[in-house]
Structures are given as structure tokens and as C-alpha cells.
Amino acid sequence: MARRVLRKLSIAAVALNALAGCSDLSSYSVPHDAARRSPRQGPVAVFASYDPRVGRELGAVVARGGSDDDVRELFPELVRKVQELGGNALVIDSMGARFDLVSPWATTAYAPYGCGLSCTRWGAPQPPLEVMTVELRGRALLVSPDELARVERGAP
């Protein structure tokens, strides 16, 4: 009886996990110096195709996501990291994807001591899966309004 309930619970847990999806979104920032700046709110200017070479670099920012994450999740995360470092501008240095082959782990039930005792073994009996990782990498800058106005001249 208890075993049956346990089995139903585990099936429900697996189903919930599958429905929830597996977002691997992660991000981090590395400040260039030891100075602690308070996080900054407000707009962040974005330079995705060139380095404006203005302002002061505060640190590196990285946002990384799995197959379920895309630029709509990664980019706001990168901007948030810039704000955390106290910056008001973001230079995107690299963006791209990487493909890796991973072996999914699975449980295998077997009964070495007869029907009454069963064991569970972790293993990787399945063929490897290809997993895509998308990464945006950039730098947080602190740029004065005058400098920003100077480099924004092309925009309407």
C-alpha cells in the first residue's frame, strides 16, 4: 500500500518537474576593482556592435542560458548585472551559442537478490543528448551624460 502511494507520488513529482521546464539561466558579474558601488537604477545605454571607448569600466558581466532561455531572458539579466555594478552603459563583447553532448543520467531498477529486494542504480545507459548554451558577455561602464550624448549622435 505504502509502496503504491510512493510510486504515485514519484510519478506526480516527475510530471511536475517536466511541466515546470528546466531553465538553466545563470549570470554573474566581476567588478574590476574593490570599490563597492551601490546598485544603480534607471536606464542603461547599450552598445552591442562596437565599443564606444568612453566612460570607465566597472566590470565584466555574463549571462548564460540553456535551450529554454533566449535573448529575451538573457539580455535583461545582463542589464541587471550592469545596474548591480553601478553602471549606466553596457558594451556587449560577445554573444553566441555552444553545443555540448551530455549523457543523461537515469535510474535502473534491478533485483540482484530475488524479487523481494530491488536496488536502484544510477547510470548513463542512454545515448548522449546535444545541449545548447547561449551566452552573452559584456562590460559594465559608467559614462557621463556628455559622453553618452556624444556617442549617440546617429540615433534618431
Next chain:
Amino acid sequence: MSARRSPACWALVLALAGVGCGSVEARTVAFRAPGAPTGRADLYVGKVPERAYYEVGLVQAVGTGTGADEASVLHALRLRAQRMGCDAVVRVGVELGQTAAHAIGVCVRWSEVEAARGAPAAEKGDAPAAGEGPARGGPPAEGPAVGGAPVADEQERR
């Protein structure tokens, strides 16, 4: 007559399901409000355009199945850029896996400002002098390019 289907029947069903199975999904993040759709969008993989431009947003395309090839993702990237009102996609990068393909780039619009002809300062290795910064990127006059509001997705099924 047995209701059980033969293995050959199942194989046929699986083969039919596999034919033409693939998709290319394009996603965007806009730095500023997208403009009216354009008729063409050039792709710049290595070099950047020599004329002045400003950035509109990021464009990304992911292809799977039969869409997991360079041509499919680049085509999706170009279409999405056109719908965003972009004239070109610069810094285009393509990565190919065994089961998926990925492309990403910066969606740009040509600028009316003529001050920024030539390669950007970052490419030349010299910082722009005061008053002659490249007319690229940066916030619009009414407010900086912020975080980016996601724009509606486009998905092509094959």
C-alpha cells in the same frame, strides 16, 4: 482480422512523421521602438557596414530538425530584422550543432547622420576624438536605450 498493427505500419507512421519535421524560431530584444518593416536587410558577418547606423536590438534564430542549418537560421534572422524595421544585421554569428543551429546578430538601421563614415573606432583601434564619435548605437534622443522590451516572436514551422 487482428486489430494489431504490424511493425512495418509503425515504421511507416514514424517515417511520415519525421519527414519535414523542423522549425526555426526567431526572437528579438528591442533597444528602442521598432520601425516600419523594411524590404531588405543585409547581413554583415565579419566586417561592419561603412555607412552610419544605429542599433535597434538583438535578433536571434534557433533552428531544429530540418531547420538546423546555416541557411535556415540566417534566413529567419533576415526576415525578423526586416519586420523590426532594420536595414541590416551586423556582428552576425552562426553556430552549428548536430541537431540545432543558432544565429544571433545586432539589428541596425541606417542613420541620417553622415559623421560616422568608415569603420567604427573600436575596429580601427583609436578612440573617437571629441565631437566626432561614430554615429552608432547609443540611446535615442528622447531617452537611452534601456534593457530592452521583448518583441513578439516569430516561428516558422516546416
